[in-house]
Amino acid sequence: MRGTPRFGWLATASLAIFATTVRATDLVTLAPPTWDTYAPTGKEADAISGDFVLRNDRVVAVVARPVRMRNANMTVRDVGGMIIDLARRDSDGGDQLQAFYAASPTHDFQFAGVEVDEPEVFDVERNEIDGTNQPRPSMFVRARAVTLRLLSKPRPDRPLVELRYTLSDDDDAITVQTTWTNDTGRDLTITPTDALRAERTFEKAPDGSSKLFWVADSHFGQAYGVLAEGSAITSKSDARYSYLNYSVDGQAEVTLPPGASASLTRFLFPAADLFGVRAVASSIAGDRLMPASLTVRDSSGAPVAGAEVSLTIDGDRFGLGRTDARGRLSARVPDNGSEYVTEVVAPWGDRTTVVEEVSPGEFEATLPRPGFVVAEISGEDGGPIPCKVQFVGKGGTPTPDFGPDSGEVAVGNLYYSHDGRFRRALAPGSYDVVISHGPEYDAEFTELTVDRGAEARLAATLRRTVDTTGWVSSDFHSHSTPSGDNTSSQLGRVLNLLCEHIEFAPCTEHNRLSTYVPHLRRLGVEHLMATCTGIELTSTPGDVNHQNAFPLVLREHSQDNGAPMLDLDPEMQIERLALWDGYSEKLIQLNHPDLGHVFFDRNGDGEPDQGFRGMFGHMDVIEVHPPHTIFQPAVLERGGRNTNNTIVNWMQLLNQGHRFPGVVNTDAHDNLHGSGWLRNYLKNPTDDPSKIDVMDMVHAAESGHVVMSSGPFLEVLARSNGTEAIPGDDLALSGGSATLSIRVQCPNWFDVDRVQVFLNGRAVEDLNFTRESTPDAFSSEGAVRFDREIPLTLQEDTHVIVATIGEQSRLGAVFGDGGHANDLPVAVSNPIFIDADGDGFQPNGDTLGSPLPTKAN
Known part of the structure; x- marks a missing residue:
């Protein structure tokens, strides 16, 4: 039976039908009335309003609305008409799939209709025109089986492509059918290919030809399978994508004469683990598998939850999964006399291959007690x-x-x-x-x-020994999986920031607005870390056109949650960012720049020019890490090539009158010591994170009231004739002299042994204090390692920067054996601008003994 469309939006009350009827298939358009009921969750969930959800009592799939520029995230792009979320409804892990490209996204699909079998409710409206200038279908459909049809727009050099996504009651898989029709008037050759994107923590089927393609992530508890009707699958995987090639009528390439068609049907399905994938595949293919279960206990008889179970048959990986809270893993396995090897690995590392059958289909394994x-x-x-x-x-x-x-x-x-x-x-x-x-x-x-x-x-x-009263620790730049260039859990990012005592952290995913608030609320720690929505707008070139901004307005369930579009023109992109949200006040930060490229060498030819001068009026702060290179030359040799030393280039810029505060951030992309090894201390009226005003953070950064640090807490204060100035401030000199107060504190796990004062970017020998040359200036006990007032006599306008470093120290064991454990503890203040002659601060133009930088070669 085929349903007949009737137009008109169903009343919200109709949702009760969908919520209470169990055995049926639903097709809905995500919108405010349907979101809470139908939108899937999970680490990789990317659905937005306007996408389609196909769902029965077992699986839920999101097909991205077929419009141009529908991107799941920064790197999963052009997903219109593709499956972007897929999960078992009984899975705790939720969606872990980045995307399944059932056809090339360049085919430019559009909605073509809905087919149903035994409908209960059929309501389809496609009258609405939105900003894409295309009909926007809105649907509430319930039936025994539902097919969503998409058609490619006609192209003179390509076949017409129809995509059909079908889900029936009791199905464990989405049936995906692609039909190519040659309507061009000349022969066309097609290569049936899909691409599945599942990254990093997924184990993937070996490259080559097989009936079943699979990926499985035992840590996050999700797996996916693809099975083709009448075709083997030849797969090749890289770190991100798996490319699946099929044959139609035995041909890997099919030549279609004018008017001819060819079709390919395959089944895409989620499971909790590889055992589940095998079970679904066997059901679809009609293969006979026997039910089996394994219970894992320790030597005391206690169940072992989270034990990883791997089953190899005749040398090939058959199954991979983890035991549940009862120590049990249920599966379906072949019973054909093959050679089975089962390995069980406990969460604490013990392992065994000894598995005992205690009754038909029931197995037990015992691990040493932890x-x-x-x-x-x-x-x-x-x-x-x-x-x-x-x-x-x-x-x-x-x-x-x-x-x-x-x-x-x-x-x-x-x-x-x-x-x-x-x-x-x-x-x-x-x-x-x-x-x-x-x-x-x-x-x-x-x-x-x-x-x-x-x-x-x-x-x-844990004792707080370093007194940072009046200053707040912050990291303005870090990432998790919504960014698209990594797969790190966003909850893990929040835990990392929180446990490293970052008191303010905007959420700055690539090209997508997001928020940490739900994670903080879930943990009950909103009072311990202030946050807001922000972004890293990320385009090319990467040394110019990456900009952070916060705060921004989160528009949930819209494309990129309401983020501005990127632009290949850095001046246009940063202006768009500055004007976003009605020209709202926000901090705009230039991320990991090559300052020679930005300021002096727009075309990158090594010859000075005016740079991207249209950017200058929109930038508030500049990332200048790594801070320890302030003691090194303006040009550094790394890996056989010369690179610009950003923090020294920054001081050259200050001398040219470009007065941009410096900041340092981790740009963390993983959760293993990812955050915490760099931070900014910002002057703030409150030390209570629950009372932090985001705009106070913005204003402090804009004003340069910032000390950059990998750990040490550095305080710098200049005084002249009763007037005081902190980093970022101006100070009028009285009588040609000032006093510079410097105080450095460290916890018990690293130390500093040098304090250097820079005057107009030059390290002054008489203002270089080391433990070796001035041992009385340093302490080895308590948190305060350096505390001294230094007289300054200045003849010209001078900006004063102070740096401290532990040249004989390291961040050490707190940051593990590798990575940032070997980083030097260092802190660098922003400049205090001292006006020596009363006519306002004037930069001196000094290039610090090196030419102004151009783009690094």
Whole structure:
């Protein structure tokens, strides 16, 4: 039976029909009345209003609205008419799929209709015209089976392509059918190909030809399968994409004479794991698999949740999954006498290949019992405190690997705890443990012995020894999976920021507005970290045309949540960003720039010109990291090529009158020590994150009331005749002299041994203090490592920058064995502008002994 369309939007009350009827298939257009009921969730969910949802009681799929410029995120682009979200409805993991391209997006699809079988409700409206100047279909459809039809727009050099997405009651798979029709009047050759994007933590089927293609992510608990009707699949995968090639009537390339057609049908389906993919595939193909279950216990009989189970048959990976809270994994497996090898790996690392069949189809495996760490980490008030806890095996004990760097609570050998309380299984043995909460707190370094079957208590009090009264720690630039260039959990990013004691962090995903608020609310820690919606608008060239901005208005469920479009012209892009939200006040930051390219060499030919001067009036701050290179030349040699030293170039710019405050940020893309190793301290009226006003952050940054740091807390204050100035301020000199007050604090896990004053960008030898040359200026006890008032006598207008560094120190164990553990602790103030002659500050034009930079070669 085919339903007949009737036009008109169903009343919202009709949703009750969809919500309460279980055994049927729904096709709806996402909109405010349908969003909460139908929009899927998950780490990679990308649906917006106007997309289509196909759903039955088992699976939910989102087909992106077929319009041009429909992008899922920065790198998953042109998804109009493609499947962008797909999940089992009984899956805790939710959507983990970036996209399934069932045909080339360059075919430019449009809505072509809906077909139904045994309809209950059929309401389709396609009268609305929106900004795309195309009919916007709006639907509430319920039936035993539903097909969404899409057609490509006619092109003189391409076949007409029809896409059909079908879902029936009780189906575990979306049926995807592509039909190519040659309406061009000449022979055309087609190559039936799909592309599936699933990244990083997904294991993928080996390249080559097989009946079933699969990807499986055992950590996040999601897998996908593709099975073609009447065709093997030849796959080739790279880090991001898997390309699937099919044959039609036995041909990998099909030549269509004029008027001829060819069709390909395949089945796309989600599952909790690779075992689930195999079960669905066998059901579709009519293969016979036997039900089986494996229960994993430890030697005390306790169930082992989260044990990874891998089944290899005749040397090939058949299944991969994890046990549930009962220690159980259910699957369907062949019963054909093949050679089976089952490996079970405990979350704490123990493993076994010994599996016993206790009754037909029922198997058991026993793992050695783990030990447990029971943590109670407190603040000085005895209450809970966020913290990062790092476990390093010693004396032959392996260092644990809790999960990938894109994870959430347990990442690599780290445990991020939002309240300092947790219980975690660990392999028996000895561990060095580092407990930290950012550089304002002393870290706790301790040892832990874990015995099998026993609980090892991990108790510590984290003490805030560095006094940052009046200053707020911030990171203006970091990312997670909505950015599209990484797969890190956004909840994991928030935990990383929180446990590193970042007190203000705007959410700045690439080309997409987003928010951290739901994660903070879920954890109950909104009072510990202030935030707002922001963006990194990311185009090319990357050394010029990446700009952060915050705060911005989040328009949920719209394309990119209401973000501005990028532009290949940096001047146009930054102007658009500045004018966005009705020319609202916002901070605009130039990200990781080549300042020679930006300011002096627009065309990159190595000859000075006026740069991208149209950008200058819209920029508020400039990223100048890495800060430690302030002690190095203006041009650095790296990897056999010369690069511009950004922070020195910044001081050259200051001398030319380009008065842009400097900032440093992590640009973090993973959650394993990703945030925390760089930060900005901003002057602020309150030290309570719950009371931070975002515009106070904006104004502090615009004013240059910023000290940049990888850890040390540096205070700089200039005084003359009773008037005081902090970084970013102007100070009128009285009597030709001023006093410069410098104070440096460190926690117990790194040190500084040098303080250098720069006058107009030049390191002054008489104002260079080191532990070796001036040992009395430094302390080795307590948080205050340097505290001195320095007289300045100035004959000309001078901007004063102070830097401190631990040349014989490192950030060390708090940041693990690699990565930023070897970074030098360093802090750099923004300049104080001292007017020596009373006519206002005038830059001196000094290029610091090097030519003004051009684009690095």
